[in-house]
Amino acid sequence: SAVLPKRGEDGIRFHLLGGFEAHVRESGASGDGRLVDGAVAYNRKGGTSFWSATEEGYEEWLMLDAGVATGKEPVATWDIEGATVRQGDGALEIAGADGVTKVRVTAPLAFAASGGTVPVWLSAHGSRIERRDSPHPPRVPRSRMPGPPCGSHRHAESVAAGGVGA
Numbered sequence: 001s002a003v004l005p006k007r008g009e010d011g012i013r014f015h016l017l018g019g020f021e022a023h024v025r026e027s028g029a030s031g032d033g034r035l036v037d038g039a040v041a042y043n044r045k046g047g048t049s050f051w052s053a054t055e056e057g058y059e060e061w062l063m064l065d066a067g068v069a070t071g072k073e074p075v076a077t078w079d080i081e082g083a084t085v086r087q088g089d090g091a092l093e094i095a096g097a098d099g100v101t102k103v104r105v106t107a108p109l110a111f112a113a114s115g116g117t118v119p120v121w122l123s124a125h126g127s128r129i130e131r132r133d134s135p136h137p138p139r140v141p142r143s144r145m146p147g148p149p150c151g152s153h154r155h156a157e158s159v160a161a162g163g164v165g166a
Contacts, residue, residue, distance in 0.1 A: 002058050004051055007032055008042030012051070014058075014103065020096045022083040022103070026076065046075070057103075062131075069110075069118065074130040085124040092122050092129060107131060 003013040008029030014022045028045030035041070039050040039061070046068035050061040062076055069075050083102065084095045094103040110118040110133065120133045 002051075002053070004033060004040050008044065008049070016102055020083075020102045022094060023081040025079045025081075027079065028076075044076070049076075066113075069133045071133050074132050075120075076131040078129045080127045080129065083127075085127055085129055087124050092124050105129065 001015050003015070005011060008026065008031055011023050011025035011029075014020075014024065026042075026044060026049060029042045029049060030045075031043040033040045033042050036050060039052040042049050042051075044062070047062055047064040050063070052059050052061075064075060080094060084099075086093050086095065088101065088104065091104040091106045093101040094105065096102050105122060107120050107122045110120040112118050118133050120131065123130050123132065
């Protein structure tokens with residue numbers, strides 16, 4: 001399960017059966033969460049984040065202000081407490097103290113204001129996840145996902161809880 005905070009700066013708590021728990025803080029997230037088209041929205045530096053539950057786990061879409069996604073800096077970062085982040089096969093893996101992957105994180109799609117797709121990927125840096133866009137991203141398979149609630153430059157992070165392939 002996931003517990004979304006009242007305020008964006010407080011971070012999200014993920015709980016799984018067996019006692020696994022991780023706390024995820026999105027850099028620059030702030031303010032009270034609010035319901036927008038079935039998602040919980042938080043203000044963030046350079047835009048808005050939208051969190052929703054899916055059949056596979058949880059999903060975050062980012063609506064970024066113009067000029068945020070330049071390819072020079074990460075468009076978003078998340079700090080993970082209580083777990084280890086590592087690069088996996090086509091996804092980032094969040095592992096518990098036992099080293100077993102508990103959560104997989106992917107970034108399959110992003111859209112520009114024009115509706116065209118934007119190449120994006122995630123990378124692990126210690127306990128931090130970075131989201132970047134680039135004209136020359138690493139080659140990883142991308143799957144289609146339903147569209148975000150709204151936005152101009154939109155990115156998706158898909159968080160599947162419960163282990164590999166969940």
